[in-house]
Amino acid sequence: MPGIFDRLNKEIKDSQRQEGISPLDIAQLPPAMRKIMRLMLREVQAPYALICETMEKVAEQERLSRSALDDALAALTEQGWLIQIGAGEKALYKVNLRRKEGSALMSGIWSSLDTKLKKDSSDKS
Amino acid sequence: MSQGKIVSIHSFRGGTGKSNTTANLAALTALEGKRVGVVDTDIQSPGIHVLFGLDDEKMGKTLNDFLHGKATIREVGFSIGENLTAEEGRAKLAGKKLWLFPSSIKSREISQILKEGIDFNLLNEGLQSAIKEFDLDYLFIDTHPGLNEETLLSIAISDALLLILRPDNQDLQGTSVTVDVARSLDVPNLFLLINKALPKYDFAALKENIQNQFQLPVASVLPLSFDIAENASGDLFALRHPQHEWSQALRGVLPYILNI
Ligand SMILES: Nc1ncnc2c1ncn2[C@@H]1O[C@H](COP(=O)(O)OP(=O)(O)O)[C@@H](O)[C@H]1O
Numbered sequence: 001m002p003g004i005f006d007r008l009n010k011e012i013k014d015s016q017r018q019e020g021i022s023p024l025d026i027a028q029l030p031p032a033m034r035k036i037m038r039l040m041l042r043e044v045q046a047p048y049a050l051i052c053e054t055m056e057k058v059a060e061q062e063r064l065s066r067s068a069l070d071d072a073l074a075a076l077t078e079q080g081w082l083i084q085i086g087a088g089e090k091a092l093y094k095v096n097l098r099r100k101e102g103s104a105l106m107s108g109i110w111s112s113l114d115t116k117l118k119k120d121s122s123d124k125s
Numbered sequence: 126m127s128q129g130k131i132v133s134i135h136s137f138r139g140g141t142g143k144s145n146t147t148a149n150l151a152a153l154t155a156l157e158g159k160r161v162g163v164v165d166t167d168i169q170s171p172g173i174h175v176l177f178g179l180d181d182e183k184m185g186k187t188l189n190d191f192l193h194g195k196a197t198i199r200e201v202g203f204s205i206g207e208n209l210t211a212e213e214g215r216a217k218l219a220g221k222k223l224w225l226f227p228s229s230i231k232s233r234e235i236s237q238i239l240k241e242g243i244d245f246n247l248l249n250e251g252l253q254s255a256i257k258e259f260d261l262d263y264l265f266i267d268t269h270p271g272l273n274e275e276t277l278l279s280i281a282i283s284d285a286l287l288l289i290l291r292p293d294n295q296d297l298q299g300t301s302v303t304v305d306v307a308r309s310l311d312v313p314n315l316f317l318l319i320n321k322a323l324p325k326y327d328f329a330a331l332k333e334n335i336q337n338q339f340q341l342p343v344a345s346v347l348p349l350s351f352d353i354a355e356n357a358s359g360d361l362f363a364l365r366h367p368q369h370e371w372s373q374a375l376r377g378v379l380p381y382i383l384n385i
């Protein structure tokens with residue numbers, strides 16, 4: 001059902017125009033980069049060497065060459081979707097996940113409930 | 126990649142039996158001698174702690190404290206095997222390696238996190254360090270129904286996603302959306318679990334029908350049962366009544382988990 005998927009994606013995009021990548025952005029990356037993103041999420045910080053090693057295990061028709069991988073990492077870092085720590089062969093990469101924005105509406109319901117509960121318990125004592 | 130496996134349990138709609146199933150499956154996995162964690166990422170309507178006998182008073186540090194930098198993930202992990210209550214089902218977890226990472230049930234703290242949002246980098250670090258620090262074989266994630274962002278994150282990092290549905294057209298439609306999302310995020314193991322099936326149904330036919338519809342394995346079909354409803358999330362039903370048909374059917378999911 002691509003219609004619903006696209007709508008969901010758009011809704012989340014519209015509600016959050018800020019730094020970082022969302023899982024739905026990850027879903028739209030090429031297969032090889034999705035595997036690298038999953039690796040980085042699970043490792044929290046992935047050394048460049050491990051990223052290269054993982055890329056070598058990707059099926060041949062999807063695999064990126066070393067220079068294409070370097071370009072992809074640089075582009076994703078530029079976009080604020082990855083954070084690069086250190087440089088060159090020693091670099092570590094981590095995913096920069098987009099923050100979930102707060103909602104005043106939902107929290108309003110909970111805080112009025114909280115006020116009411118506090119009032120009820122002080123009425124009893 | 127670390128050895129611990131992440132298993133997310135999701136349903137498109139609420140009330141499907143996600144928390145009951147997750148808690149019982151996690152307990153059955155711990156009884157197999159595995160080191161198991163259970164995280165409640167249903168931050169806005171937490172519930173799975175009840176099945177493990179926790180209430181506001183017994184609950185120590187929570188995921189909310191972790192997300193606010195007020196606790197480490199080690200402090201949040203609550204050892205179920207060392208903090209048992211009298212209930213017959215849960216008592217069987219004595220000495221087992223099972224930790225719950227609960228979400229706060231204080232309305233002020235729920236309100237705070239809804240207002241401030243969530244640092245997903247920190248949440249992911251917390252989940253990954255829970256696996257490392259407790260040397261977990263499995264981390265079960267009980268998610269919020271529907272497709273919110275916490276759920277999408279949990280799908281993106283899962284080794285397996287167990288989708289629970291009732292044999293109901295609303296559930297079927299919603300589940301197909303989640304299946305599309307999970308496929309596009311390359312979840313390595315996807316399977317379905319049917320809960321609340323009317324006993325008068327032909328379970329084998331139902332299973333085959335749903336398997337064909339989604340082109341995914343149905344791990345098991347669990348019956349709708351008054352006994353589960355009567356248990357009212359008061360105890361771990363599959364441990365308390367291991368011979369019950371619901372418990373037997375749930376046990377059928379275990380090989381799927383152990384083979385991830
Ligand atoms: N197979 C079943 N038969 C009858 N009642 C069930 C069954 N599974 C779950 N329930 C009941 O349904 C309600 C919702 O279950 P819960 O596990 O909290 O669902 P969720 O986490 O999906 O919202 C609870 O009252 C529970 O006791």
Ligand SMILES: [Mg+2]
Nearest residue numbers: 143144172173
């Ligand atoms: Mg629940």
